[in-house]
Amino acid sequence: MVQAPKNVPLLDINRDNRPHRDEFIEALTEVVDSGRFLFGPDVVELEKEVAAHSQADHGIGCASGSDALLLALMALGIGPGDEVIVPSFTFFASVSCVTRLGATPIFADIRPDTFNIDTRHMESLITERTRAIIPVHLFGQCAEIDRICQVAGQHDVPVIEDAAQAIGAAYHSRPAGSWGLVGCFSFYPTKNLGGMGDGGMMTSCDSEMADRLRLFAGHGMRPRYYHQVVGINSRLDTFQAAVLRVKLRHLGDAVEKRTAIANRYKELLSDQQLVGPDELTLPYVDPHAFHVWNQFSIRVAGGQRDALRAHLADQGVGSEIYYPVPMHQQECFEFLGVDGSTLPETERAAAEILNLPVFPGLTEAEQCRVVDSIASFYQQQSARIAA
Secondary structure, eight states, X not given: OOOOOSOBOSOOHXXXXXXXXXXXXXXXXXHXXXXXXSSOXXXXXXXXXXXXXTTOSEEEEESOXXXXXXXXXXXXXXXXXXXXXXXXXXXXXXXXXXHHTTXXXXXXXXXXXXXXXXXXXXXXXXXXXEEEEOOBOGGGXXXXXXXXXXXXXXXXXXXXXXXTTOTTOEETTEETTSSSSEEEEEOOTTSTTOOSSOOEEEEESOHHHHHHHHHHHBTTBSSTTOBSSOOOBOOOOHHHHHHHHHHHHTHHHHHHXXXXXXXXXXXXXXXXXXSOTTTEEOOOOOTTEEOOOSOEEEEEOTTOHHHHHHHHHHTTBOOBOSOSSOGGGSGXXXXXXXXXXXXXXXXXXXXXXXXXXXXXTOOHHHHHHHHHHHHHHHHHHHHHHHO
């Protein structure tokens, strides 16, 4: 009989990295011996490999996923007076890249099922000042990127894909990062392809745009000490590239494990009917999407989300809320004066969403512990009502 685990972490990076330790050490040793800590061959090869993985013509490394988004807008020349449409239900970097350049973020609401941008609402927000659209492929599932690109194309507006959580995801079998003018990826350690520090990548099928991205990422300098534009210093170092090349070789297997974990959650939480559908809503998978499960996100109805999370913590089960405060409600964006009533699904998601442990090394016994802990919460709730 398998003993139930005492605690279940939200994420265990060490557990996932441990099987590849010898490969990491070999790859890092080669970098140390080469002395090429910047612009080393691993950077060049990773750029090619990520581009191929994303079915894009070009890959351009940078220092982070946040920089990738910023560089994409800089290369487009976006600045004061311009508008960029972006969801409010996202991580800060999706929006801060807009305001850093003096442009104005215009917040689109999200679909209630996938938590991705609502394409119809997005289309209604396009004006003559719209200079870009940033759909976010949230939690590992692509937004309706075919329709988004179609609408954007009709208005001659470029699309910048925020694929920070979605490397390997696809829509209609076409990978994230190959649909828009630029695809932006993050290699933050918690991502499906996570490094041992910060790192990012941009992909593009447009050669001119790829060249501009590389120019802006290197101080706008070409040739050395001659600056064509005011760029930034955003480099992917060779150590990170070496680690990421190792992990990229194992990414397919990691996604398979994440998918198996997601399917098991759905089976355990629905087939056994431990929790009623009116109490907890499981993740929805768009039939056109290939989901890579960076997160397993449930909706907790009835104002019970925070109580359930506290109960899980008492049981030693990790969980997280992505995202408790949508961007239009953040203090730093108060100056935008956004009317929250225009973003009802965004605000509802922020109040109801809860993210459960999902990482390749998560065991079946640990998953059962997560589900049993959720069930015990609702059993306690029912007992209180009955009493």
